[in-house]
Amino acid sequence: MKRWPFAGRRQELEDLVRLARDPTAQGVVIAGPAGVGKSRLAGEVLTHFHAAKVTLVPVRATKAASSIPNGALADLIPRQHPPHLVNTLRWAADELLAHARGRVLVLAVDDAHLLDSHSAEVIASLVRAGQARLVATLRTGEPTPDAVTLLWREGHVRRYDTDPLSDLDVAAVLTAALGAQPDDATVRRLGEVTEGNALFLYEVVQAAMASGALSPIHGMWKLTGDPPLAPRLVDLIHERIGALSPELKEVLEYTALAEPIGARTLSSLTSERALLEAEERGLVRVRVDRRREIARLGHPLYGEVARERLPELRRRRRHADLVAALESTGLHRREDPLRVTVWRLAGGLGAAPRPLLEASRLAWSAHDYPLAIRLGEAALEGGGVSASLQLATLLDYAQQPDRARAVLEATPEPEDEPTRARLVLAQASNLAWGMDRLGDALDLLSSAEKELKAAPPRRQVTVQRLGLTASAARPSEALRLSADLLAHDLGPAQRAQVLSSRALSLCYAGRTGEAVTLVHEALRDAAAWRDELPALISPLHSTWAMCGYFSGDLAVMDQAIASMRAALAGQRGWSRGEGSLALARGNAATLRGQLGAALLVLHAPANHETALTVGGCMAAYAATQALRGEASAARDTLRAALARNRATWTAFMRWVALTRVWVAAAEGETDRAVELALAAAADCRESGLAAFEAVALHDVVRLGAPAAALARLTELASSHEGPRVRLAARHAAALAGGDPEGLLGVAEGFDALGMRLHAAEAAAHAAAVLRRTRGEKAARAATTEAWSLAGACQGPDTPALRGLAAPDLTDRELQVAQLTAAGHSHREIAQRLGIAMRTAMNHRNQAYWKLGVNSPAELAKALNRFH
CATH class of the missing domain: 1.25.40 (Serine Threonine Protein Phosphatase 5, Tetratricopeptide repeat)
Known part of the structure; x- marks a missing residue:
């Protein structure tokens, strides 16, 4: 197997190196499940020992040698001990110690849980006596010799339980292995499939690359579709789960088809004994949710393998069994109609249109578009106009407007007004969002408002017209229309739609605080409207996040993103x-x-x-x-x-x-960029889009033309909500007035908001003013501030930053600066670098002078932020 470069897990590696060298103990034992990457971590830890001071002795424990005395040490000690020798443990320990040749003996034991008892005691005796250091790995959940477990229980070594790779680790590993970064969606998908198991990750990636499912697209690796199950990966899974009895295979198959599944339902389909054994072997995990026990697969890939190997007839029988088990207990839970309908189809039992439509709507509410569409298509036969409208709506929201259009064109004209109104709504949505024909959509809605006689369906059409008006960035018109609608007694879904449209319009108009209040009001009542219109979750959260963007409140953005992630889970x-x-x-x-x-x-x-x-x-x-x-x-x-x-x-x-x-x-083309920004600002002002206008005008300032934006930004700062526009106005005033202190204050303000690129540009503007008016020496501190901020921005190249050069520190000055920033004294720095204390002081003073700082704290701020 090709070896990938070591990457990720920086903190874990630092912790392990510290523990391995800890003078109060004799080493570290790295514990974790199979495939998590313990051996690789141990190997990296060993490279941090000074090669000239230690003798590294690898010990490989195996299952085959686990029953043979000294089996793990067979290659390290003589085959026979001297005749009549009584203490064979001491003899074996001395033989191992002889390998040290006067250096510190470091024993590297892989799979310590497989050590035979004699080898384990020999190694433990050397560690207990302080004659050897230990870096070992062992698999959790496996029996381990007492001699090894006592080492950490008695404090002779430290135990470190390593976790699966995080998404950040997965990204780092793949970047190192593939030579380019994977995109965020690919990292998340591979992390889900492998649950951070390093061995599985390797095999999944190799298989995906071989099949073309993982390939570089525009400089980044992207996974399209599900990664395939290569034979080697399947073999690994079977090796992990071991041989399965028919009963255990049943547990695995039912769980793979139905997870999450109630443990009682699962045991009724198999047996309590089989379920308990499956949990003990890690095939399934059981957690308690309130009073209910829920079973899931022990690893996602177990289900992939089980489903792939399941013959079609047995798959159908399993689904039929699941239907019978759930229907026998009654469909009490909200998701039960969806689950039983899906299983009925998979089991060949069929389902009536009404249950199919209900199940389709439940799948939509769970944001499972492929399943919702599949069920909606199944409901078309015999489902009538309602089934057609539901399917068309689903297809539109699932980004398949052409298919939605075909369904709508085949839908007969309804006779009753409520259904006719639903058809108009679906047609208007398709025209606007799928065909880019807003005018036709609004004309259709206006005609329907005049033709519909009953108030409820007519109001539905008006609500839709409001939604399109707000989305078309016409805030004044949308605010008037929403105020009229809120004066009526609206149902939960209609009210939420109106609040969403009004919030979006307020956001565009720069009234972000009011907008967030309305978003929260709508989301508080989500339980009352979510099943009717689950897609509304998205625009509400999008508006919430935009309010943070335009106001400069990143905490608001983070809250909106976290809430949206939770709402769209699955x-x-x-x-x-x-x-x-x-x-x-x-x-x-x-x-x-x-x-x-x-x-x-x-x-x-x-x-x-x-x-x-x-x-x-x-x-x-x-x-x-x-x-x-x-x-x-x-x-x-x-x-x-x-x-x-x-x-x-x-x-x-x-x-x-x-x-x-x-x-x-x-x-x-900076001049042209300024012209474009001013034109965009003028268009937004005419349309009442103060939020966009403020951003465009600040772009003018960032591009170095503050006078053209100053007056209007000052006006907006008095009415637009949030600190962003106020800082933009200060930025314009300070740059137009040649005020370097004011510009540095603006940089500090943007930095406090977390907007570091904007902060870097303001600091760069300050440095330019200082250089022009007071000379290079006066500009050093501002230049360092801009350099430090820009260094945290991952490759910015804007006009304000293009002339920015890194401070001209030598390698030694940078070393001393970093150690000073970390809090080390001159004496400690001199000892660590092997230089005179006066030399260390001179290097520090040079770094201070070049960076324009005067203290370790200022130095730390610049360097730490940059790195």
């Missing part, structure tokens, strides 16, 4: 919700200056194969590329966004306008 199949979450995360990362992270988050949606309304994500991706100076790539991405997006009538075009500003700046 999302399957591309939908507007997935795109909204990616866009919010990407915007938050960009606002923080984490440009590389923003690209990772936005890469998957920006390169989605089929979705037709990913333009917002693509435009954000292009903007991030432009901020990194990647002009050609940004231009191509933006062009693709305009070609792909089927809702150009929305605020999407305002985002495009803002992106064009930074594409021009990346191309070196």
Whole structure:
């Protein structure tokens, strides 16, 4: 097996190296489940011992030798001990000790749980006596010799339980192994499938690369579809779970088809004894949720293998058994109708249209679009107009508007007004969001409002017209219309829709605090409307996140993103919700200056194969590329966004306008970028979009033309909510007035908000003013501040930062500066680097002078933030 470079797990490795060298103990035992990467961690720990001072002796324990006395030491000691020798333990220990040749003996024991008792006692005796240090691995859940367990229980060595790879570790490992970064969606998917098991990750990635499911797309690795199950991976799974009795195989198969499944239901289908044994062997995990015991697979890949190996006839029988078991107890839980309907179809038992429609709606409520669509299609036969409308709506929200259009065109005209209104709503949504025909959609809604006689269906149409008006970034009109609607007695779903539209309009108008209040009001009542309109979860959260973006409150953005993630947990199949979450995360990362992270988050949606309304994500991706100076790539991405997006009538075009500003700046056309920003600001002002206008005007300031934006930014600062626009106005005033102290105050303000790219640009402006008015020496501190802030922004290349050079520190000055920043004294630095104390002081003083700082605290702020 090809060996990947070691990557990730930095903190774990630091902890283990510290424990392995701890003078109060004799080493460390690394414990964890199979395949988690214990041996690799141990190998890296061993490289941190000084080669000239230690003798490393590897000990490989195996199952085959576990019953043979000294079996693990067979290659290290003579085959026969001297005749008539009484203390064979001492003899074996001395033979091992002889390998040290006067150095410190380090025993590297892999799979210590497989040590035979004699070898274990020999190794333990050397460790207890302080004659050897130990770096060992052992598998949790396996019996381990008492001699080994006593070592950490009695404090002779430290035990360290290692966890599976985190998503950050998975990203680092794959980047090192593949030579380029994987996008965020790929990391999350591989982390879910493998649960951070390093061995499984290797095999899954190799199989996915061989099949083409994992490939580089526009500079990043992207996983498309589910990774295949290669024979070697299947063999590994079977090796892990061991031979299964028919009863255990039943437990595994039922769980694979139905998880999460009640433990009592599972035991009734198999047996209590089989379930207990399956849990003991790690085939399933059982947790208690209130009074109910829930069983899940011990690892996701167990289910993949079980389902792949399941013959079709037995699969159908298993599903039929599951239906019978659940129906015998009654469908008491909310999700039961969905589960039993899915199992009926899989078991060949069939289902009537009404249960299929109910199940489809439940799947939609769970944001499982592929399943909801499959059930909706099954309900078409005999389901009538209601089934057609539900399927068309699902297809639209699942980014398949052409299929939705075909369903709508085949739907007969309903006779009753409520159903006719539903058809109009579906047609208008498809026209606007799927066909980019807002005018036709609004005309259709206006005609329906005049024709419908009953108030309830007519009001539904009005609510839809409000939603399209708000999304079209017409806040004044939408606010008037929403106020009229809120004066009526609305149902929960209608009221939530109106609140959502009003909140979006308030957000665009710069009234972000009011908007967040309305979002929270709608979400508080989600239980009353979620089943009727689950897709509303997405725009509410999107507005919430945008309020944080426009106000400069990253905490608000983080809260919205966390809530959206929880609300969309289990999302399957591309939908507007997935795109909204990616866009919010990407915007938050960009606002923080984490440009590389923003690209990772936005890469998957920006390169989605089929979705037709990913333009917002693509435009954000292009903007991030432009901020990194990647002009050609940004231009191509933006062009693709305009070609792909089927809702150009929305605020999407305002985002495009803002992106064009930074594409021009990346191309070196700063004057043109300023013109584009001013034009975008004027358009937004005319449309009442104060939030977009403020961003565009601050872009003018960031590009170095503050006088053109100062007056209007000052006006907006008095009415627009949030600190971002106020800092933008201060930025314009300080730059226009040549006030370096004011600019540094602005940089400090943006840094406090977490907006480090904006802070870096303000500090760079201060450095330029100081250099021009007071000379290079006076500009050093501001230059260092800008360099430090920009260094935390993952590759920015904006006009304000292009002339910024890193402080000219020598390697030795940088070493001394880093140690000083870490709190070490001159004497400690001199001893560590092997230099005179006066030399250490001189290097520190040079670093202070070049960086323009005067204390270890200021030094730490600059260096730590940069790194």
